[in-house]
Amino acid sequence: xxxxxxxxxxxxxxxxxxxxxxxxxxxxxxxxxxxxxxxxxxxxxxxxxxxxxxxxxxxxxxxxxxxxxxxxxxxxxxxxxxxxxxxxxxxxxxxxxxxxxxxxxxxxxxxxxxxxxxxxxxxxxxxxxxxxxxxxxxxxxxxxxxxxxxxxxxxxxxxxxxxxxxxxxxxxxxxxxxxxxxxxxxxxxxxxxxxxxxxxxxxxxxxxxxxxxxxxxxxxxxxxxxxxxxxxxxxxxxxxxxxxxxxxxxxxxxxxxxxxxxxxxxxxxxxxxxxxxxxxxxxxxxxxxxxxxxxxxxxxxxxxxxxxxxxxxxxxxxxxxxxxxxxxxxxxxxxxxxxxxxxxxxxxxxxxxxxxxxxxxxxxxxxxxxxxxxxxxxxxxxxxxxxxxxxxxxxxxxxxxxxxxxxxxxxxxxxxxxxxxxxxxxxxxxxxxxxxxxxxxxxxxxxxxxxxxxxxxxxxxxxxxxxxxxxxxxxxxxxxxxxxxxxxxxxxxxxxxxxxxxxxxxxxxxxxxxxxxxxxxxxxxxxxxxxxxxxxxxxxxxxxxxxxxxxxxxxxxxxxxxxxxxxxxxxxxxxxxxxxxxxxxxxxx
Ligand SMILES: [Zn+2]
Numbered sequence: 001x002x003x004x005x006x007x008x009x010x011x012x013x014x015x016x017x018x019x020x021x022x023x024x025x026x027x028x029x030x031x032x033x034x035x036x037x038x039x040x041x042x043x044x045x046x047x048x049x050x051x052x053x054x055x056x057x058x059x060x061x062x063x064x065x066x067x068x069x070x071x072x073x074x075x076x077x078x079x080x081x082x083x084x085x086x087x088x089x090x091x092x093x094x095x096x097x098x099x100x101x102x103x104x105x106x107x108x109x110x111x112x113x114x115x116x117x118x119x120x121x122x123x124x125x126x127x128x129x130x131x132x133x134x135x136x137x138x139x140x141x142x143x144x145x146x147x148x149x150x151x152x153x154x155x156x157x158x159x160x161x162x163x164x165x166x167x168x169x170x171x172x173x174x175x176x177x178x179x180x181x182x183x184x185x186x187x188x189x190x191x192x193x194x195x196x197x198x199x200x201x202x203x204x205x206x207x208x209x210x211x212x213x214x215x216x217x218x219x220x221x222x223x224x225x226x227x228x229x230x231x232x233x234x235x236x237x238x239x240x241x242x243x244x245x246x247x248x249x250x251x252x253x254x255x256x257x258x259x260x261x262x263x264x265x266x267x268x269x270x271x272x273x274x275x276x277x278x279x280x281x282x283x284x285x286x287x288x289x290x291x292x293x294x295x296x297x298x299x300x301x302x303x304x305x306x307x308x309x310x311x312x313x314x315x316x317x318x319x320x321x322x323x324x325x326x327x328x329x330x331x332x333x334x335x336x337x338x339x340x341x342x343x344x345x346x347x348x349x350x351x352x353x354x355x356x357x358x359x360x361x362x363x364x365x366x367x368x369x370x371x372x373x374x375x376x377x378x379x380x381x382x383x384x385x386x387x388x389x390x391x392x393x394x395x396x397x398x399x400x401x402x403x404x405x406x407x408x409x410x411x412x413x414x415x416x417x418x419x420x421x422x423x424x425x426x427x428x429x430x431x432x433x434x435x436x437x438x439x440x441x442x443x444x445x446x447x448x449x450x451x452x453x454x455x456x457x458x459x460x461x462x463x464x465x466x467x468x469x470x471x472x473x474x475x476x477x478x479x480x481x482x483x484x485x486x487x488x489x490x491x492x493x494x495x496x497x498x499x500x501x502x503x504x505x506x507x508x509x510x511x512x513x514x515x516x517x518x519x520x521x522x523x524x525x526x527x528x529x530x531x532x533x534x535x536x537x538x539x540x541x542x543x544x545x546x547x548x549x550x551x552x553x554x555x556x557x558x559x560x561x562x563x564x565x566x567x568x569x570x571x572x573x574x575x576x577x578x579x580x581x582x583x584x585x586x587x588x589x
Pocket of ligand 1 (some may be wrong): 043065067069070
């Protein structure tokens with residue numbers, strides 16, 4: 001880590017860490033509830049129904065007892081926003097008003113080269129939209145009713161159709177072609193005689209930047225211009241950047257950065273299909289809106305949303321296909337731990353046209369009538385041939401599979417009763433189908449039983465949870481006497497980290513079980529009153545091992561000397577053995 005932090009001094013990092021509030025930063029992503037000395041919430045790093053994600057403001061760390069993720073405020077920002085350490089420090093410094101010295105000149109480029117290539121492209125597309133080549137694109141956006149303000153706010157741009165305009169622009173900006181290729185902004189021609197050996201992926205398209213949690217551009221969606229002359233196959237209406245090291249399509253939602261405040265304010269999130277729907281609604285004042293990236297909603301996208309709200313409302317067409325889409329989405333919602341509601345727009349309307357023609361109030365009115373997705377699902381399952389032989393059993397099994405994923409007993413009950421009613425299946429049959437795997441995981445797993453930690457492991461645990469213990473053990477020189485190489489190495493690492501004052505990194509480096517126990521001590525969940533005795537016991541035990549070994553060597557020496565008849569040597573060995581034994585007794589008392 002030290003190599004990475006490079007240009008920011010340790011002192012500055014310490015200042016930022018002290019000033020920052022980790023629960024405030026975590027609250028951007030996780031809804032936290034106070035519990036005892038810490039705050040708990042649903043872990044953003046794995047899916048769970050019962051909170052096992054702990055944040056200790058006092059100690060400045062987060063820890064998940066479910067998946068073992070652990071870290072300090074910097075680690076949290078790095079993990080949730082895919083930032084490098086210096087970027088995370090800078091961002092938190094800015095947020096909490098700590099001034100950092102400027103990075104040293106000539107220190108090389110900062111940040112992620114792929115994000116940098118995307119940022120350069122976003123700037124280029126925006127300028128093109130405003131410039132001469134953007135006339136038609138501007139006319140198109142105007143026709144869709146989008147004003148300059150939202151266009152600016154969502155960073156909408158235009159990719160010219162010339163072939164290699166972006167290639168040349170990026171080259172002039174010294175963005176390496178390899179980075180632009182990896183980011184999927186440009187492509188390499190297969191043909192040796194190609195007019196453009198490198199050419200733009202997006203040509204003659206309206207461009208919608210797709211951002212990560214930090215608002216950094218990680219990909220683009222490009223919409224084809226209307227009335228584009230048809231030659232050969234019609235191009236796809238929407239084209240997205242391919243996946244790259246910084247862009248995972250199934251985990252990303254369009255406009256989440258812009259929607260975050262709105263979601264927090266209204267306590268709900270709306271999911272629409274198109275990028276323009278999002279922007280049109282924002283313009284009308286509905287700002288808690290996101291969109292998947294051209295495909296059906298994925299479980300991972302819903303999990304991302306669920307960090308912000310449990311009230312997720314998806315917009316569908318009011319026609320048959322829209323109803324079916326709503327029905328199909330229900331199992332996905334359940335899988336993500338959400339119940340989900342659906343809004344059905346009048347047939348032929350999408351949110352963009354609807355809000356433009358009828359205004360915000362009409363849109364709000366229709367959202368207020370959102371139906372639970374379970375209704376659409378059951379209606380679809382019941383189907384026209386609901387009496388058909390075999391159909392009921394099949395449907396019961398399918399509902400059973402969904403029920404298995406429902407952890408909330410209330411929701412389980414509601415679904416059973418609704419399904420029984422709508423599908424004409426007996427409730428008991430459904431309960432039986434859905435009965436397994438229903439016991440929720442304990443929020444805080446109990447300590448592993450049947451395996452008592454060794455004295456060395458215990459000392460490492462005590463050291464890791466209290467720097468003063470680390471100092472005392474160093475003075476005792478006890479680590480040199482550790483038998484197990486793994487614990488000696490861990491103990492040395494703990495000492496080094498406690499010198500550097502970076503406990504988070506230290507805890508992360510511990511074996512999983514030990515990590516959880518250390519955190520429990522840090523959270524004050526384990527009794528500390530016996531600590532002194534535990535310490536003394538462990539030290540005695542560790543010391544006893546070499547003593548025992550020394551004792552058996554002395555006994556061996558005595559036997560050998562006696563058999564040789566060497567009384568002087570035997571007597572000396574006996575004296576040494578006696579003194580060793582008396583020390584051992586003292587130590588273990
Ligand atoms: Zn977790």
